Amino acid sequence: MFELTTLDLNQTTTLNQQVLVFGSNIDTQLKETVVKVLLQDLPGVTDISVDRDNWERILRLECNPEVPSDLVVAKVRSIGFKCYELVG
Incomplete structure (x- = not known):
């Protein structure tokens, strides 16, 4: 009669996401790691x-x-x- 379903929270949160795209001069793995460590603490x-x-x-x-x-x-x-932000 009724079917129980679960809510996939990952699917729900992706609905409120944006993708920001930038140009940069990050050209090595070390530089990439440094930038990722810096940005990973931004909320969201x-x-x-x-x-x-x-x-x-x-x-x-x-x-x-x-x-x-x-x-x-x-x-x-x-x-x-x-x-620099890439728009478009």
Whole structure:
């Protein structure tokens, strides 16, 4: 008659996610690790990746919509890396 189902919280939280994409000069594993350690403590960040093979060295963050892109840019620049938002 009735079927019990469970709520997948991971699926629910992904509905309120945004993806922020930046160009950078993060070109080594060490630099990538340093930036990830810096950004992982931002509230709402769920995933960070860097495509070092792309000519723009793409930094990608999955996070909640409250994470402002200018904060990410400022934090990355504060440790000496280039960082600029890619829009579009």
